[in-house]
Amino acid sequence: xxAVRRRVRHETCRAVHLLTYVGAALAFAHQLAGPDIAGGVxxxxxxxxxxxTVAVLLVWYRVVVPVRQALRHSLRVLxxxxxxxxxxxxxxxxxxxxALRAEPGQFFRWRFLxxxxxxxxxxxxxxxxxxxxxxxxxxxxxxxHTRRIRRLRPGxxxxxxxxxxxLTAHRRxxxxxxxxxxxxxxxPIRALFETLPGGPGDLTLLYRAAGAxxxxxxxxxxxxxxxxxAGLHYLLGRSDEPFDRLAPQALRSLVPDLAxxxxxxxxxxxxxxxxxxxxxxxxxPEERIHAECFTF
Numbered sequence: 001x002x003a004v005r006r007r008v009r010h011e012t013c014r015a016v017h018l019l020t021y022v023g024a025a026l027a028f029a030h031q032l033a034g035p036d037i038a039g040g041v042x043x044x045x046x047x048x049x050x051x052x053t054v055a056v057l058l059v060w061y062r063v064v065v066p067v068r069q070a071l072r073h074s075l076r077v078l079x080x081x082x083x084x085x086x087x088x089x090x091x092x093x094x095x096x097x098x099a100l101r102a103e104p105g106q107f108f109r110w111r112f113l114x115x116x117x118x119x120x121x122x123x124x125x126x127x128x129x130x131x132x133x134x135x136x137x138x139x140x141x142x143x144x145h146t147r148r149i150r151r152l153r154p155g156x157x158x159x160x161x162x163x164x165x166x167l168t169a170h171r172r173x174x175x176x177x178x179x180x181x182x183x184x185x186x187x188p189i190r191a192l193f194e195t196l197p198g199g200p201g202d203l204t205l206l207y208r209a210a211g212a213x214x215x216x217x218x219x220x221x222x223x224x225x226x227x228x229x230a231g232l233h234y235l236l237g238r239s240d241e242p243f244d245r246l247a248p249q250a251l252r253s254l255v256p257d258l259a260x261x262x263x264x265x266x267x268x269x270x271x272x273x274x275x276x277x278x279x280x281x282x283x284x285p286e287e288r289i290h291a292e293c294f295t296f
Contacts, residue, residue, distance in 0.1 A: 009143055014120055021058075066111065066121075066159040073097060075158040077112070078134060080150065086141040087184065087216050088150050089127060092158050097133040100163060103170075104129050104191035105264070105292075108162035110137065116148045121161065125188035125266075125292075127217065129195050135160070138216060140184040167264060167292045169196055174262045174288065176201075178255055180275055182208040182267025183216075188292065189266050190217050194224050204231035204255055208245065208271060210238050231255075239270075246275050248282035259283035265291040 005013055028051050037043050069075075073094035081089045102108070104126065111121040122145065127138035141147040167188055177196055181189040186207055193205050205225070209215050215234065225232035233254050235245040244250065252258050263284055265275055272291055279289055 014145075061161070062121075066109075066161045069100070069161070070157065070159045073100070075135075075160055077152050077154055077156040077158060079154055080152050082150075083138055083216050085213060086147075087138060089136055089138045090149060090152060092135045092137075092160070094133055094135075097130055097135060100130075100160075102126060102130050102135065102163040103168045104195045105167035105169070105188045106163035106165040107188070108135070108137075108160040108164070111159040111161075112149065112152055113157040113159065114152065117145065117152075120145050121159070122146070123164070125165070126163075126191050127187040129191055138184065138187045138190075140216075165292065167192075167266065167290055171264075171290045172196070172262050174260060176257065176261045177203050178258065178261040178263045179203065179205040180208070180263060180265045180267075180279075181205070182271035182275070183214065185267035185271075185292075186216050186221075187266075189264060190221060190224075192264055193221065193230070194228075198228070198230070200229035201231070203228060204233070204261075206233050206235055206251075206254065208235040208267065208275075211236055244278075246271070246278045248278050251278060251282050261288070263289045265289060 031037055031047065032044065037047050073096060075092050075094040075097075078091040078093040081091070083089050107123045107125040109121040109123050111118060124137040124139055126135060128136040139146055139149050141150070165188075169192070175198070177198065179189045179193055179196075189205065189207075193203065196203060205221065207215065207221070212234070221232055224230065231254075235250075237243065237245060255261065258279075259282065261284065263279055265272055265279075267275070276286075276289055276291060280286055
């Protein structure tokens with residue numbers, strides 16, 4: 001499945017995923033006539049109850065909850081801003097947004113009610129803390145759907161389900177924290193960089209990217225680092241270069257007391273796996289590595 005997914009568009013994978021609902025419904029109808037169920041009232045009732053429960057939960061969390069939140073908070077696009085090649089930030093404003101209790105590091109499933117976007121809800125992390133009844137996400141174009149987000153207009157209605165995710169301050173166990181991001185995985189890390197409690201020298205951010213042109217939210221990160229007197233280092237270079245910027249010795253040279261840190265990690269699967277292995281070899285206990293992967 002992974003080999004196939006790498007070769008097809010995200011929209012195609014999404015369509016196949018949605019068709020599994022149709023497959024499950026057809027299979028259920030076929031099973032009701034099968035010899036293992038049709039012969040007993042109890043087995044037929046229990047099997048039907050299980051499927052009905054799943055159907056109700058699906059409708060509740062995929063339809064009712066997003067619509068209820070949309071009506072309650074009246075979420076609309078406030079603006080779209082370019083952040084770099086193929087990357088935009090979308091600011092969404094609503095009423096009583098604080099009631100969502102969204103924390104830095106978490107994500108929502110977003111559905112923008114305009115042509116070409118309304119039929120798909122995708123997960124995007126908050127790239128800034130909630131303030132003034134606004135939510136902000138930062139999106140990298142990775143397919144037709146994400147490319148269309150650049151063309152969103154102010155006033156577009158938004159359905160947002162969430163918040164989800166445990167990459168939050170509640171997982172912290174140490175005074176010192178290392179934030180490690182790869183590519184557009186900087187989005188939840190940037191929000192944490194601004195909000196995690198800590199004094200001068202307690203926070204360090206390492207940002208892995210192929211080159212300077214791939215850095216996202218660079219000016220914001222540098223402003224936060226200056227204001228909080230936090231460490232900020234860019235690990236630039238292609239992944240196929242001889243020097244491994246995520247090697248244990250490279251990480252320890254930037255963060256000498258690395259083993260005494262909590263680590264928040266977010267990036268593509270390959271980078272996250274390599275970074276986790278390097279951190280463990282550098283002496284960071286695995287239970288203090290709090291990771292979230294971006295797969296698209």
